[in-house]
Amino acid sequence: MTETRIQPMQLVNQSIQEKADLFEYFYDQPGSLPGTLRVKTDAQPPEIVLIDYNEETATRIVLETPEECALYLDTESVSWVDVLGLGSEEILLRLGKVFNLHLLVLEDIVNVPQRPKVEDYDDHLVIITQMVMPKEKADGFYSEQVSFILGKHYLLTVQEEPQRDCFKPVRDRIRTAKGMIRKNNADYLAYALLDAIIDGFFPVLETYGERIEELEEEVVSNPTHQTLNKIYQLRRELLALRRAIWPQRDAINTLIRDGSHLISEEVRIYLRDCYDHAVQVMDMVETYRELSSGLMDVYMSSISNKMNEIMKLLTVISSIFIPLTFVAGIYGMNFNTEKSPWNMPELNWYLGYPLCLAFMGAIALGLVIFFWKRGWFENFSTIKKNNRFG
Template sequence: MVGKRLQPSRLVVPPDDEESTIDYFYDVPGSMPGTLNIEPDAPPPVIVLIDYSEKTAIRLQVETPEECAAHLDTESVSWVDVKGLGSEDILKRLGAVFTLHPLVLEDIVNVPQRPKVEEYEDQLLIIARMVMLRRSGRSFLTEQVSLILGKHYLLTVQEEPENDCFATVRERIRLNKGTIRKHNADYLAYTLLDSIVDGFFPILENYGEEIEELEDEVVANPTRQTLEKIHKIKRELLTLRRSIWPQRDAINALIRDGSDLISDEVRVYLRDCYDHAVQVLDMVETYRELSSSLMDVYLSSVSNRMNEVMKLLTIVSTIFIPLTFVAGVYGMNFNVEKSPFNMPELNWYLGYPLCWAVMIAIATVLIVFFKRKGWFENFSTVKSRD
């Protein structure tokens, strides 16, 4: 039996007119542990090796996993970055080179997994979710990043070869900026986790601006499209929440559990990373509450607009009711020759102008009365904003 997954599969990419949330991978009950489920459209793996020490740094694109074996036991730090999950053979060979437990390889390949930390004999598995802004600046992409930390190496496995937020880390290693080349592999793992968490902030800034625009739109001119925008934001914020909530717990586990692969110095840095994750989660929760309140404001605005329209129609109807009554009375056309009481006004010289004067006077009195009652106030919401 093979594993099955919920949709969407490898890369959660919500289009501009569609919403998605992360559905974690699941196995069919009773399936064999360690079964790999490769997506048919998964890109082939690209393996990049960055080996560095305080004095030197090299970057190589290797063809086979076996080429990395010579760098794993050296005193320098080896970062093996695998992008793509499209070859079961290469992934299994990668597992053999790094002596990965079958369950570790399963968690790496069968995506998406829930962010977590698992400790093995001489390795530490960290599952994280990375989010990136679309090129359009609207919405975001999200994919799983798996980090396997060893004593002198760090193996990272990504779903896609084109999207990640590690460019600044690679540049720091290449140019020897900061202190990254003076530390061990655990500091590199912290740096990548910090980049992943910090990647949430630009996305949340966009959502903050979008929510502010929606607040104005909901109050001034709520439409069906406004409701769809609110629903889309709620769904995407739910995706962010499901990404950062377990990720925060995973970082906390790295600080609390005391693995031998994480030094005390790096735990201090991880506390800062944890604070950033908490800040991201607070922002997500705040925006979710704001988006939920926007729904209430939308319904209130629609109701208020309807009330204003009904008020206007009531005023117009109330003014024209007596005028319609007068017009109806004089539209009966009783024969005045039969009786002097049968509408003698029809023979008056000024009967028609007097009828108009009476109707205008009635309308004027009603308009003045309604104005003093304040019925003409707050009609601004009826007007559409350009």
């Protein structure tokens, strides 16, 4: 694939503040005007990347102005306009004029995050999605909104951040002409990108499966307050994943069920496979949520067992010292032996003191042996691993 650069825009050299693991859908302030765009102060200026291709050739171009996109909208080739960043209201408004977008559509694109959905207009189809990617050096995941504007011969995608996405396999297929993507229209490109977004959930879920296994071992072996915090954070992150995939599954189902003149019957068949993947992701998320809820129950049981072990140890120690205290209390009464031969004659024995200590030691040792044979010194809260399966 050849590459031509037309005065590329200068990206601002500043780090993007990481998004929170949990997102809330954007909502307008009460009384605000419809179509109000709210650009985040830390958002980077948009970079417009055009990939124009057909079955024979493919060209990648970095555009300087949004108006240059108009030259590629009505060509017979497929034009993928990828906008990276939401940091300029002016550029986004100019893009809206070039692609004939309603102001409310621009509002859904800019004011992120929106609930995933599908809206059908006369000459284009609007698809709002949520893309997730695992963090490299920390727990959790990145999430960002990706907006699709599908036309007859073009596809406009708008991403929040230019640093990361899951579209590299699709770009490589276009560049190397692998598969069917260069032989099909823009609707197949939209399907390929949607499928990449849905498949991007699986690496994230794989990390959560590993975290749940680690937490299971920690909960049954050494539960602490940090363990409780980890379980709570895990449940919150899984809830965020559920909120991302649930409406996205419904949006794909809308594309299949309602259809559109911009999506061919062949691509609708491929969308069924994409829908199946979304359902599989949804099932995994629900399974992990149930496991995390079970971890909370196991944690409470482990803490209760740990407290029972402490109380059992204290009871055993008290049980050993009760008869010793009884013996020491009797001989601490010091009745006068001169008044009666029944008044504790042991006080006058030559070996009375060492015999009393020996007797008390025998009682203590006998109780320890008795408790050991009854199994009271075993740790019932420790669950032994079964290595039968490797």
